[in-house]
Amino acid sequence: MTRTLLGSAAISLAVLSPALAQTEITFFYPVQVGGPLTEVVDGYVAEFEAQNPDITVEAIYSGSYTDTTTRALTAARSGTPPTVAVMLATDIFTLIDAGVIAPLDEHITTPEDQAWLDGFMPAYLASARLDGHVWGAPFQRSTAVMYYNKEAYAAAGLDPETPPATWDEMVAHGRALTLRDASGTVTQWGLGIPGSSNAAHWLFGALVAQNGGQLSSEDGLHTFFDSPEVIGALEYWVSLGAEHGIHPPGVLEWGTTPSDFMEGRLAMAWTTTGNLGNIRANAPFDFGVAAYPGNPDPASVLGGGNLYLFADASDEEKAAAFRFIKHMTSDDLLADWGIQTGYVAPRDGSWDTQALQDYVAEVPQADVARRQIAVSVPEISTYEGQRVNEVLNAAIQAALTGQQSPADALTAAQAEAERILAVYRD
Structure with a gap:
């Protein structure tokens, strides 16, 4: 569906009108x-x-x-x-x-x-x-939403009209949806949440909200990266791959997530509503869009x-x-x-x-x-936003790649973020 632009008569009128100050x-x-x-x-x-x-x-x-x-x-x-x-x-x-x-x-x-x-x-x-x-x-x-492959759901014996409503259900669905070939190599991951630097802090904000926490204060002067709710959210994200085996190892790239989903490498994918037009035009299978789950209350991020x-x-x-x-x-x-x-x-x-x-x-x-x-x-928003987000993204990626525990990575990130923001509180 394409919006109809002004007719040729209106455009011609603009062209033929006396010269206007531009x-x-x-x-x-x-x-x-x-x-x-x-x-x-x-x-x-x-x-x-x-x-x-x-x-x-x-x-x-x-x-x-x-x-x-x-x-x-x-x-x-x-x-x-x-x-x-x-x-x-x-x-x-x-x-x-x-x-x-x-x-x-x-x-x-x-x-x-x-x-x-x-x-x-x-x-x-x-x-x-x-x-x-x-x-x-x-x-x-x-808002961030979850796309899911309804055909993969049906093949796994899941109800294609009932996406997960809680963290536990998302793990259970992910296990049913993860497929391996005879050699044990994964051919379809149950779930993918992009953790690259242009997305990690945004999608992580949804996980934190689902766990009852927040990443920053409304005045942009404080962060809460080392709170139990924030650390618990990152521990859950890490567990999707390390413990449950339903998420690709390491850092999933934001830019490739839509194609990973459309090409069948991911059965569930977290990304933006802004990808709906692309996925609708190019996915070769019936797909659903679901609100995010909760722990226990659902939440997403603007x-x-x-x-x-x-x-x-x-x-x-x-x-x-x-x-x-x-x-x-x-x-x-x-x-x-x-x-x-x-x-x-x-x-x-x-x-x-x-x-x-x-x-x-x-x-x-x-x-x-x-x-x-x-x-x-709301999405995390602070003074020196790019620097603070880089600090948080680096901590998330350090945990996802196994370089640091979620608690150690986020404790260090909190100290650095507060150091950056301190000048704005004086």
């Missing part, structure tokens, strides 16, 4: 998940330009989320910032501390603007609020990116960029974006559109993430 804005967009996302975004940009012939948008596809943030910060410090960019919601502390973004709510000047802002789901808008301001607009938001406005843009550029942000976060566009990609539309109004209602009726897997929001927690 405002040029640059838009950094991270290409992070599978699927032809650039073509979809190009279509949204073309639609906006047709509706706003006085504004030109240069869309720059800037790599991963980490690449995009690094590139945007570097450009801002050199005096050539983008006007608007999609960056992680968790980058908010770093971006404000660097002084490179402007409050978005300064452009809320009409009842229409306020209605647009109020239309975002509170769970997602909360990640954009800090120090009395709204700093970003939720765009490509997600994720994804917000649209940020850069502080050093001119007033004209900021005004144009705000119009662009509103376009990119309209009910209809976010509904279409969810259909195209699998991201969760972060506006209730999007879910009321006929397009998204029809899609959910056809693809009920798409509604799992929305229903899971109620039990989802």
Whole structure:
């Protein structure tokens, strides 16, 4: 299903209109998940330009989320910032501390603007609020979900309509789903949870929440890596491979997890709702999407990116960029974006559109993430977010590879994270 862009008459009108003063804005967009996302975004940009012939948008596809943030910060410090960019919601502390973004709510000047802002789901808008301001607009938001191979479930004697609801059930299902050939080599792993550096801290946050813990404080000034709940969550993750034999050894790569699942190497896979479009288009088998299990209460983690406005843009550029942000976060566009990609539309109004209602009726897997929001927690977010996440990811990987015990790895990580954050508490 593809959103219909403006008709040729409207585009011709824009071309034939008298010359208008052009405002040029640059838009950094991270290409992070599978699927032809650039073509979809190009279509949204073309639609906006047709509706706003006085504004030109240069869309720059800037790599991963980490690449995009690094590139945007570097450009801002050199005096050539983008006007608007999609960056992680968790980058908010770093971006404000660097002084490179402007409050978005300064452009809320009409009842229409306020209605647009109020239309975002509170769970997602909360990640954009800090120090009395709204700093970003939720765009490509997600929760982490579990994809599972229904055909593998049936072959293992499991009910394809009943995914695991607890940690113990996930282990039991994983044992039934793990297959070995005559030599003992695993041909299908029961479960895969990516532990590479661009995913470990995010998915680990879900495990921690399921175990009753949290990774960081709301003010971004403290971490809790050495708490019993956090250590217990990592011990469970390690046990999936070391004790239960249902998870690949070592660190599973985020980027290859969708293909590992679609090619039958994983029967259950933890990843983002943003991979739904890719998996739906390419999986050669019937699959399900499930909410995460619990220990005992289920929980997932919110994720994804917000649209940020850069502080050093001119007033004209900021005004144009705000119009662009509103376009990119309209009910209809976010509904279409969810259909195209699998991201969760972060506006209730999007879910009321006929397009998204029809899609959910056809693809009920798409509604799992929305229903899971109620039990989802914010992603870890602190000052010096990239450095703190690197410390946590290194600890997770040290435990997954057997270099350190979960307790030793996380105790050391906690000490280092608190050392990094100490300067912000003074």
